[in-house]
Amino acid sequence: MLLDIASWALILLGGAFCITGAIGLLRMPDFFTRMHAASIIDTLGAAFILMGLILQAGFSLVTVKLIAIGILLFLTSPVATHALARAALARGVQPMLAKGDVSSNS
Amino acid sequence: MLRIASLLVALFAFWVLMSGMFSPFLLGLGVASVVAVTWLARHMEIADREGHPAHLRLVAVVSYWLWLFKEIWLSGLKVARIILDPRLPVSPTLVRFAPSQKTAVGIATHANSITLTPGTITVQANHQEFLVHALTRDGAAGVVESEMNRRVREFEGSDLEEND
Amino acid sequence: MFAAAAAALLVTLSLALVRAFRGPTVFDRVVAANSIGTVAVLLLAVIGFLTGRPDFLDLALVYGLLNVVGTIAVLKFFHFGDLGEPGDEEGA
Numbered sequence: 001m002l003l004d005i006a007s008w009a010l011i012l013l014g015g016a017f018c019i020t021g022a023i024g025l026l027r028m029p030d031f032f033t034r035m036h037a038a039s040i041i042d043t044l045g046a047a048f049i050l051m052g053l054i055l056q057a058g059f060s061l062v063t064v065k066l067i068a069i070g071i072l073l074f075l076t077s078p079v080a081t082h083a084l085a086r087a088a089l090a091r092g093v094q095p096m097l098a099k100g101d102v103s104s105n106s
Numbered sequence: 107m108l109r110i111a112s113l114l115v116a117l118f119a120f121w122v123l124m125s126g127m128f129s130p131f132l133l134g135l136g137v138a139s140v141v142a143v144t145w146l147a148r149h150m151e152i153a154d155r156e157g158h159p160a161h162l163r164l165v166a167v168v169s170y171w172l173w174l175f176k177e178i179w180l181s182g183l184k185v186a187r188i189i190l191d192p193r194l195p196v197s198p199t200l201v202r203f204a205p206s207q208k209t210a211v212g213i214a215t216h217a218n219s220i221t222l223t224p225g226t227i228t229v230q231a232n233h234q235e236f237l238v239h240a241l242t243r244d245g246a247a248g249v250v251e252s253e254m255n256r257r258v259r260e261f262e263g264s265d266l267e268e269n270d
Numbered sequence: 271m272f273a274a275a276a277a278a279l280l281v282t283l284s285l286a287l288v289r290a291f292r293g294p295t296v297f298d299r300v301v302a303a304n305s306i307g308t309v310a311v312l313l314l315a316v317i318g319f320l321t322g323r324p325d326f327l328d329l330a331l332v333y334g335l336l337n338v339v340g341t342i343a344v345l346k347f348f349h350f351g352d353l354g355e356p357g358d359e360e361g362a
Contacts, residue, residue, distance in 0.1 A: 011274075012274065015274070018309065019281055021189070024189035025301070028196070031298055034301055039222070040186060042308050043224060049275060049315070065324075066315065068123060069311065076337075077308065079342075083342055084341070084345060085229045085239065087297070089229055091297075095198060096198055097198055097199065
């Protein structure tokens, strides 16, 4: 019962983070800031939903599979994000920068 | 040789996880394909220090991941608060700095950890210099000479090539 | 309960779809597509629990792999104009 409540809380928290990230994806002003919003979905949203599902699954092969999905997401999402950022910069997408910035984009 | 053994064990564990069957025939098929894949990996020379970093100590890796989860949680909360703030207080910043890691595994771990933490993204990464885009000015200040830099330097191990 | 999680994920998916339609650059669309892929993986896992069929987890795993390969392939295409050339690598 306690385990059920904990897993429900985790799943709801993960869902909330997913929606937050999606709102950020719509609200953010330029491409690079949108990527930060998307990384919330990839990390916190995914982690909490998977943790909630793990608590539901108990100790079985399903748990190990969920952990494998989590590891896969956590290893691949930064690679895709990094490739995306680098490709965008190489193609000349200029990031919007705050005023009074010390370092310049060469 | 240790690397080959650990690759065999890891691949076989993955086979058992994916199949979920324990009949001798299927396990035998698993052993056969694991041996074939390992032979292929050795033949293609991708089972090296970088492709299968078995030299890292498990305790160090696990404790680093736990610390990274804590960091992701903290900065994720910050970014979520910025997104839900009606004024949207972002101050996007690009920052360059030199990482202190020496090995390719260390550089990759550091760059991926920065990207994995919400609010900071590694745009360019090589041995001399990282270019990081941060959502806020504070976030940009936080990645230079950070605790993450120090921790990755600790667990990456030595630069020396080992022969196996 | 799992239905609530699936609903939240569907809301996320539709918001990301709006971003994918709006653009404006191709990279915005790729970010949205990448997020949609991640959400689809989670949605498959949740549906596996919702319908009591753990087989869906295997689909989720495969979808996760396809997602990253697809993203990198699209990027490589827009970066270099084709998928064949290895391109110039910096660093070692």
